[in-house]
Amino acid sequence: MKKTATFLFVILLCSFTFGITFWVSWEGEDFYRAAASRFSEKTGIPVEIVYFPKIEEKLNVSLKTGDLPDAVMIKDTYVGDVAASKRNLPIPESVLRDYPERYLSAFSWNGEVSAVPYYADSQVAFINLDAFEEAGLNLEDDFDFVQFEIIKEKLTGIVDYPIAFDFTSPYIMFPYVSALLSGEERAALKIGSPESKETVSIVKSYFDSGVISRLERAAMNGLFRQGKIGVMLQGSYMAEKFREKGPRFAMLPFPNLQGIEVRGVIDSKGFALFNSDTYEQCMSFIAFLGEQSEEFFIQCDKYPLFGSGWLPELGEIVNKGEFMPNIPGYQTLLFEALEPALQAIFSGAMTVDQALTGAQSYIDSVR
Numbered sequence: 001m002k003k004t005a006t007f008l009f010v011i012l013l014c015s016f017t018f019g020i021t022f023w024v025s026w027e028g029e030d031f032y033r034a035a036a037s038r039f040s041e042k043t044g045i046p047v048e049i050v051y052f053p054k055i056e057e058k059l060n061v062s063l064k065t066g067d068l069p070d071a072v073m074i075k076d077t078y079v080g081d082v083a084a085s086k087r088n089l090p091i092p093e094s095v096l097r098d099y100p101e102r103y104l105s106a107f108s109w110n111g112e113v114s115a116v117p118y119y120a121d122s123q124v125a126f127i128n129l130d131a132f133e134e135a136g137l138n139l140e141d142d143f144d145f146v147q148f149e150i151i152k153e154k155l156t157g158i159v160d161y162p163i164a165f166d167f168t169s170p171y172i173m174f175p176y177v178s179a180l181l182s183g184e185e186r187a188a189l190k191i192g193s194p195e196s197k198e199t200v201s202i203v204k205s206y207f208d209s210g211v212i213s214r215l216e217r218a219a220m221n222g223l224f225r226q227g228k229i230g231v232m233l234q235g236s237y238m239a240e241k242f243r244e245k246g247p248r249f250a251m252l253p254f255p256n257l258q259g260i261e262v263r264g265v266i267d268s269k270g271f272a273l274f275n276s277d278t279y280e281q282c283m284s285f286i287a288f289l290g291e292q293s294e295e296f297f298i299q300c301d302k303y304p305l306f307g308s309g310w311l312p313e314l315g316e317i318v319n320k321g322e323f324m325p326n327i328p329g330y331q332t333l334l335f336e337a338l339e340p341a342l343q344a345i346f347s348g349a350m351t352v353d354q355a356l357t358g359a360q361s362y363i364d365s366v367r
Contacts, residue, residue: 019048021071022069022071022072035288055074060081063081068087069274070281071275073269078326082109082272091114096113100305107326109326115270115273118271118304119304121268121302121303126231126238126250128231129250131227137155145203152210152211152212163213163230167214168343169217170334174334175322180196181195187330191334191359240301264321265322303318337359
């Protein structure tokens with residue numbers, strides 16, 4: 001990262017100085033603005049940071065109109081949409097040689113890297129250590145649903161909800177829906193397969209027996225902060241808020257499902273570039289961000305994708321996770337089909353077979 005930055009700063013000394021505009025989202029708005037100010041002081045290059053809470057909605061419109069900034073922070077799942085627009089700049093291998101290949105693949109489309117990887121959040125199991133200690137429970141190296149009954153029994157009376165997550169959330173359920181699918185089936189969204197019906201049925205049985213409680217995300221996050229949940233499945237991006245107020249906690253990979261390996265979703269972000277005239281300046285600022293990010297990443301539990309050794313514990317979880325396919329429209333279609341199916345299953349309006357067969361029919365009619 002430092003070699004790249006030094007190389008690009010040399011280029012900048014010999015080139016015309018442009019102001020650059022970066023669109024950002026998610027956590028870290030204050031960090032990006034402060035880093036932009038320091039970068040401008042160091043190089044004389046003005047950097048405008050524009051923050052969008054729902055950046056994909058804005059980007060989706062801009063990809064159609066061409067009204068784009070110099071660079072945009074995107075999720076890996078949006079790489080296919082960006083590349084399909086043909087408006088972004090491919091990122092040459094020469095500036096990415098220090099990036100692990102696994103992370104580059106998440107930002108690649110049709111053999112080209114379409115964005116510069118930056119950081120990753122990950123799906124995790126949050127463990128309330130205060131509750132576990134009071135109950136005499138130990139953390140197991142191989143976390144699995146088979147442990148849930150004893151956890152529920154021992155945490156009853158200590159917390160209001162021993163184990164909780166939202167069965168109707170496609171984001172949370174996707175690793176279980178796809179756990180037995182091949183890579184090809186996963187990419188083809190075969191959520192109506194017998195394998196998906198099997199894993200969803202197993203998960204549902206834990207809710208039916210009362211071992212797991214279903215809570216919606218907003219309520220669940222608040223209850224965990226209050227120390228009222230023992231185990232919760234959620235994204236690691238919540239860790240900072242739980243440290244501000246909440247019980248002592250640990251983060252583990254998503255639990256396996258009765259011996260079936262489950263790989264939680266890695267939710268990674270990177271920068272797509274759109275202006276060839278400011279390419280060097282943008283790459284220099286991205287390199288500068290990498291050099292300045294350690295405090296921000298540690299504070300907000302962001303795992304660096306440029307080869308740094310920061311946050312090794314979160315790195316172990318990321319290594320056990322899996323990127324969602326970045327096929328254009330994949331995540332949107334998945335959520336459109338899977339969420340109503342899960343709601344119908346949980347409410348009892350449909351069986352698992354009926355709901356997932358219907359979801360598959362919808363997917364097949366759209367793709």
